[in-house]
Amino acid sequence: xxxxxxxxxxxxxxxxxxxxxxxxxxxxxxxxxxxxxxxxxxxxxxxxxxxxxxxxxx
Numbered sequence: 159x160x161x162x163x164x165x166x167x168x169x170x171x172x173x174x175x176x177x178x179x180x181x182x183x184x185x186x187x188x189x190x191x192x193x194x195x196x197x198x199x200x201x202x203x204x205x206x207x208x209x210x211x212x213x214x215x216x
Contacts, residue, residue: 196202
């Protein structure tokens, strides 16, 4: 296992950085969704246009 890591250390580092970036992006999307921010970056209840992503809670 150590031999594999020594031979592929650059690949392992790049994979770890990419996995971290994806995890942070998903975490931000979840946090925004919980706070009512749509994919356009604005709060859905303040939006003047019809947003297909807004939840209709009437």
